[in-house]
Amino acid sequence: MKAKILVIDDDQQFNSMVCMILVDAGYDVKSATNGMEGLKMFMKERPDLVITDLYMPEKEGLEAIMELRQTDKTVKILLVSGGSPHMKMSEMFTMAGMFGADAVLPKPFSIGTFLEKIKELLET
Amino acid sequence: MEIRQMPHVNSSSQADTDGLTSSAIPLRPLYQLIIFWTLLILGFAAWDSYQFYLSQLTTAKAVARDNFNKDLVYRRWATMHGGVYVPITERTPPNPYLSHIPDRDITAPSGKSLTLMNPAYMTRQVHELAREQYDLRGHITSLKPIRPANVADAWETEALKAFESGASESMSQEMIDGESYIRFMKSMSVEEACLKCHASQGYKNGDVRGGISISVPWAPYRERVLSAIPGKATTFGIVWIVGVIGIVTGRRNLQHYLDERDRAEEEKLAMQQHLQNARKLESLGVLAGGLAHDFNNILATIIGYCGILKFRPEKVADSIPEIEKAAERAAELCRQMLAYAGKTQSVIMQVDMTTLVDEMVRLLKATIPQNTVIKVDLAADATMIQGDSEQLRQIVKNLIINASEAIGEAQGELRISLATTEIREGDPLRDYQGKFIAAGRYACLEVTDTGCGMDDEIRSKIFEPFYTTKFFGRGLGMPATLGIIAAHKGALQLFSQPGQGTTIKVYLPAA
Numbered sequence: 001m002k003a004k005i006l007v008i009d010d011d012q013q014f015n016s017m018v019c020m021i022l023v024d025a026g027y028d029v030k031s032a033t034n035g036m037e038g039l040k041m042f043m044k045e046r047p048d049l050v051i052t053d054l055y056m057p058e059k060e061g062l063e064a065i066m067e068l069r070q071t072d073k074t075v076k077i078l079l080v081s082g083g084s085p086h087m088k089m090s091e092m093f094t095m096a097g098m099f100g101a102d103a104v105l106p107k108p109f110s111i112g113t114f115l116e117k118i119k120e121l122l123e124t
Numbered sequence: 125m126e127i128r129q130m131p132h133v134n135s136s137s138q139a140d141t142d143g144l145t146s147s148a149i150p151l152r153p154l155y156q157l158i159i160f161w162t163l164l165i166l167g168f169a170a171w172d173s174y175q176f177y178l179s180q181l182t183t184a185k186a187v188a189r190d191n192f193n194k195d196l197v198y199r200r201w202a203t204m205h206g207g208v209y210v211p212i213t214e215r216t217p218p219n220p221y222l223s224h225i226p227d228r229d230i231t232a233p234s235g236k237s238l239t240l241m242n243p244a245y246m247t248r249q250v251h252e253l254a255r256e257q258y259d260l261r262g263h264i265t266s267l268k269p270i271r272p273a274n275v276a277d278a279w280e281t282e283a284l285k286a287f288e289s290g291a292s293e294s295m296s297q298e299m300i301d302g303e304s305y306i307r308f309m310k311s312m313s314v315e316e317a318c319l320k321c322h323a324s325q326g327y328k329n330g331d332v333r334g335g336i337s338i339s340v341p342w343a344p345y346r347e348r349v350l351s352a353i354p355g356k357a358t359t360f361g362i363v364w365i366v367g368v369i370g371i372v373t374g375r376r377n378l379q380h381y382l383d384e385r386d387r388a389e390e391e392k393l394a395m396q397q398h399l400q401n402a403r404k405l406e407s408l409g410v411l412a413g414g415l416a417h418d419f420n421n422i423l424a425t426i427i428g429y430c431g432i433l434k435f436r437p438e439k440v441a442d443s444i445p446e447i448e449k450a451a452e453r454a455a456e457l458c459r460q461m462l463a464y465a466g467k468t469q470s471v472i473m474q475v476d477m478t479t480l481v482d483e484m485v486r487l488l489k490a491t492i493p494q495n496t497v498i499k500v501d502l503a504a505d506a507t508m509i510q511g512d513s514e515q516l517r518q519i520v521k522n523l524i525i526n527a528s529e530a531i532g533e534a535q536g537e538l539r540i541s542l543a544t545t546e547i548r549e550g551d552p553l554r555d556y557q558g559k560f561i562a563a564g565r566y567a568c569l570e571v572t573d574t575g576c577g578m579d580d581e582i583r584s585k586i587f588e589p590f591y592t593t594k595f596f597g598r599g600l601g602m603p604a605t606l607g608i609i610a611a612h613k614g615a616l617q618l619f620s621q622p623g624q625g626t627t628i629k630v631y632l633p634a635a
Contacts, residue, residue, distance in 0.1 A: 011421045013450060017428040024436065055417055082420025085413035085590040108424035111431035 002028040003122050004045060008038030008064065009053040009080070014107075018051065018080075018114075025115055035064035042068060047075065049121055054081035054092060062099050069100030076121040082107035147382040154375050161367045169360040176352055180345040181306070185295060188308035188338045191254075195247055195262060195336050196312070202243040203318060209238035219245050221270045224324070247336065248274075259341045261305070266334025268325055279307060280337050287311035287332050297342060304342035311335045407588055414590030418457050425450040463515065463604040464589055466611040470512040474635055477507040477516070477567045481542050484520040492528045492538065501541040507567040508635040515608045516632075522601040523571040523628055530575025530626060539572040544634055556587075556618040566614070566631040578620040586618070 005027045009015040015031050022029045030045050032038035034056050042050060050068055054061035065077055079101040083089055093104045102124075105117055202208055209230060210216055218239040222228045228240045241249075244264055251262030265276040267284050276284055283294035293310040300307075314322065314331045327333055429443040429450070462468045485500055492498060509516075527538050545568045547553055553561045578586065589603040609616050612632050620626035 011425070013446060013453075014421055014425045014428070017425055017432070017446065020442075021428065021432065024432075080424075082418070082424060083413050083416040085410040085417065087413070107420040108427045111428060111435065114428075 002026060003049065004028040004030070004047040005049045005051060005118070006038065006041055006045060006047040007031045007051045008033075008035060008041075008056070008061075009051075010034055010056045011053070021111055021114065022118070025118070027118075035060060038064055039067055039071075042071070042075075046072075049076040049078065049118065051078045051080055051118075054079060054096070055084040062095055065096065065101050066099045076124075077101045077103075078117065078121055079104045080107055080109070147386055149375060149379050149382065154371065157371050158368055161371060162364065165360050165364040165367065169356060172356060172360075173349075173353065176356075177349050180349050181297075184306040184340050184342060184345045185308065188295070188306050188340045191260060191262065191338045191340070192308055192310055192336055195250070195264075195338070196310075198250070199243040199247050199336075200315075202241075202246050203315065207240045207242040208246065210241045212237045212239045216241065216249070244271075244274075261300070261337075261339035261341075263337045263339075264334065265337060269334070270322070270325065276334075276337075280309060280335070283309040283337070284311075284332075284335060287335060298339075300339060304346070305339040306342055307337060307339045309335050309337040411589045415457070415461070419454065422450045422454045422457070457600075460600040460604045461589075463518065463611075464600065464607040466607045468512070468515060468608070468611065470515065470611065472510055472512060475509055475511050475513050475516055477509055477542055477569065477632070478502050479506070480513060480516055481520055481540065481569060484517055484524070485540055488521065488524050488528075491525070493531075493533070495533065495535050496528055496531050497537045499537060499539045501539070503543045507542060507544055509567050509612075509632045510635045511612050511632065512608075515611075519605050519608055519630060520569070522605045523569070523630070526601065527571050527573035527575065527626065527628075530573045530577070532575065534575075536574040536625075537572075538574075539570070541570045543568055543570075545631070547631075553617075555615040556583075559615075561615040561617075561631060565634040567634050569630040569632070570627060571630075572625065572627040574625040577622045577624045577626055579622045583618060583620060 005022055007015055007018050007022070007029060008031070009018070010033050012033060015033065019029045019031050030041055030047060032041045035052070038050070038052060052061045052064055052068075056064075061079060061081065065079065068075060068077060077100060079093075079096045081089075081092060081104070083106075084092060087095075089106065096104050102121055103117060105114065212218060212229070216239070218229050219242065222240055222242060222245075225240060230238050230240075232238055247262070247264045251264070254260040254262055263274070263277075263280065265274050265280050265284070267276065267281070267288075269275055279296075279298055283291075286294055291311075293308070295306070295308045298305055298307045311332050312335050314327045314329055314333045316329055318333065319327065319329070322333060426447050429447045432439050433443050459468065482500075482502055485498070489498060524538070524540065531538065544565060546565050547561055547563050549563045551561075551563070555561055586602050587606045589600055606616060609630055609632070614630060614632040616631070617629040618626070619628075
């Protein structure tokens with residue numbers, strides 16, 4: 001059975017690309033363009049893994065991660081971010097861990113690294 | 125047409141600390157104040173002493189007048205009784221000037237010899253007693269005295285002559301035997317009873333026969349005036365000292381207050397400088413973080429598609445346009461940043477703002493929701509400015525889109541107007557930062573929306589890069605708009621209140 005992955009990112013081009021890579025890699029992929037939409041999608045689809053951006057309109061990534069974790073203790077959460085105007089990268093990663101993210105992957109990254117991280121998270 | 129690098133107009137202001145000077149109070153006004161205070165006290169002291177002297181003079185004059193009145197009363201009493209009989213003594217011998225009176229000397233049934241004492245004789249004796257006891261001199265006199273000793277002195281003669289000319293009394297301060305006296309004299313008219321003794325002189329009833337002069341010694345009053353001087357000098361001296369202490373203390377307190385104020389002002393300026401630096405650093409951090417985020421996202425897309433191409437070359441048709449699109453986004457980001465910094469390569473030419481705004485409104489109308497009523501009021505004539513048409517379009521676009529998004533889904537109105545306006549020297553027009561807008565002719569673009577408006581915090585941050593209140597947007601539109609306006613040597617005004625909509629006026633120098 002295919003693992004189900006939800007991609008939440010407001011950068012539609014990046015979102016589409018990640019979805020394409022994941023579909024090609026054989027995953028069942030769903031996508032949302034902000035935290036609010038992502039939470040609704042999560043409740044509907046109950047994915048195995050959530051990939052979320054941090055700096056997004058409407059509901060920021062950290063807030064989305066916290067609510068996801070409160071809803072589901074077992075779902076794997078991967079934070080991917082190119083940084084934030086209001087937070088240092090190191091702070092962001094620390095806070096992501098505190099809020100319930102399982103792993104953090106800074107943008108940009110190679111497909112190999114990305115897929116490896118996905119595999120690793122789904123297997124643990 | 126020319127291509128040039130537009131200069132960046134630095135919008136940040138630095139506190140001018142060169143103008144800070146210590147508010148030291150010079151000593152000269154202090155000395156002047158003390159001199160003024162001293163003169164004032166001396167003036168008051170002199171005035172007070174003079175008033176005291178006048179009061180003593182008035183008292184002495186009153187004493188003289190009272191004595192005269194008293195003399196007149198007992199003299200009248202004696203006249204009323206036709207004189208009185210008194211025992212003949214050494215001091216009171218029979219009056220030789222009354223020898224023509226038949227009953228001048230009589231013998232009482234007891235055998236005691238009595239002589240008639242007429243009012244003049246009685247008054248003279250009373251005056252002699254007063255002089256012995258109080259140095260109060262009285263003198264009954266006339267220009268035609270019966271008794272030679274009653275002859276008037278020089279002052280009395282002057283007074284008596286004045287009485288004959290109609291004066292009723294005379295008073296002055298005079299020297300007698302080397303001593304100062306207050307001299308008072310009042311005329312006496314002939315009454316019926318007087319004729320008993322004076323008819324022989326030819327007087328008739330009502331004639332001015334003479335007068336009584338009263339001389340009150342000034343010495344006791346002068347003594348009182350002089351003895352009051354030390355007390356008054358002490359009092360005024362104390363007031364002067366208290367005043368001087370007050371002036372000196374006041375100056376010191378004022379200096380202290382000014383020093384404290386200067387110190388507080390300096391601390392405030394230092395704090396403002398510190399805050400400004402902190403804000404700049406924060407702003408720089410936000411700028412760097414925002415840029416990194418956007419570029420990393422774009423790079424992630426480019427690297428991702430390159431990876432796809434590497435492993436799945438057959439996806440070239442899908443990937444290459446995406447890579448181009450990502451690269452174009454990066455270029456747009458750079459353009460926005462350069463616009464914000466005022467470093468854009470500009471193509472400067474004559475631009476008709478009326479036509480440009482009209483075209484942009486037509487273009488953007490399709491993107492504005494139906495719930496928003498658009499009202500356009502553009503100047504009838506061409507409004508020419510020197511500028512980069514692309515950048516100017518960006519300004520119009522950003523303002524209209526922002527206004528439309530502020531209205532959102534609600535019913536609202538979006539007004540766009542353009543007119544030429546003249547700002548004169550001294551006009552109190554200020555830009556959004558509170559700086560005066562330079563005098564000159566401007567094309568004024570005004571965009572007003574009836575949307576949500578902005579509170580103080582949003583107003584203060586709206587031009588900071590990567591600050592956004594919108595669902596979509598990177599927070600670069602308004603900073604870029606401001607950068608372009610600054611590069612065109614224009615100005616921006618912002619009027620907004622929460623719930624009351626927003627008006628943005630852009631002033632661009634007319635060609």
